Amino acid sequence: IGVLQHTGGAPQMISEMTRIVPTGNRLSINCYGRGSAIYEAVDGGMRRFTTKMSQARKLRFADWLAKFDRNWRLAPQPIRLLEKRMRKIMVLRPTFVQMYDWYAPEIAEHYTPEQLRSMFDQNGLEVVAANYPITDDNYDDGPRKRMAGAFCFLLQKT
Numbered sequence: 001i002g003v004l005q006h007t008g009g010a011p012q013m014i015s016e017m018t019r020i021v022p023t024g025n026r027l028s029i030n031c032y033g034r035g036s037a038i039y040e041a042v043d044g045g046m047r048r049f050t051t052k053m054s055q056a057r058k059l060r061f062a063d064w065l066a067k068f069d070r071n072w073r074l075a076p077q078p079i080r081l082l083e084k085r086m087r088k089i090m091v092l093r094p095t096f097v098q099m100y101d102w103y104a105p106e107i108a109e110h111y112t113p114e115q116l117r118s119m120f121d122q123n124g125l126e127v128v129a130a131n132y133p134i135t136d137d138n139y140d141d142g143p144r145k146r147m148a149g150a151f152c153f154l155l156q157k158t
Contacts, residue, residue: 004031005150008107011119018123018157026128026156033132033141034110035148042089043108043148050103062100070094088146113141116151129154 004010010031021027034040050058069092072083086092091102102108113134120127127135131152132144 004029004111005109006105006107008109010109010111011122014119014123014125018125021157023157026154027125028152028154030150030152031116032108032110032150033144033148034112035145036088038089039148040110043091043110046090046103047106047108051106058100058104059096062103063096065092065099065103066094066096068092069099088148091148111151113139113151116153120153120155124158125155126158127153128156 004013007013014029017027017029035043050061053061072080072092075083083092091099093099093102113132117134119125132141132149133139134141134151
């Protein structure tokens with residue numbers, strides 16, 4: 001599984017993966033999708049803050065964020081509305097592992113569907129399965145973008 005967002009060079013990584021995968025075989029990748037402008041600003045700011053932390057502090061911060069997320073679920077309705085708005089501008093997940101994975105890496109590139117399609121086309125890769133149908137002519141990326149979801153693909157080298 002290729003986690004492209006942390007490589008600092010997804011086009012080169014896709015090219016190299018394609019080079020070593022025999023024609024007709026498959027590969028799987030995961031990459032962050034680009035969110036709204038506000039989301040991208042908040043995410044970038046958080047990452048500038050978290051990547052300067054010591055390892056011990058990163059671990060504590062990830063644990064705190066996960067607990068923070070889990071506590072929303074127990075909050076009264078007015079606070080739950082605030083939670084929905086916060087999720088549109090930052091990543092909040094209920095587990096320590098998810099929060100650490102999101103904010104600890106120094107490199108975290110975010111891609112648009114158009115960028116991904118271009119990289120796949122340039123390397124002779126066909127989307128076999130995906131969590132978002134970016135190859136459909138009528139694909140609307142708005143809902144995924146509002147939730148800042150990541151893309152996952154099973155690709156076949158043609």
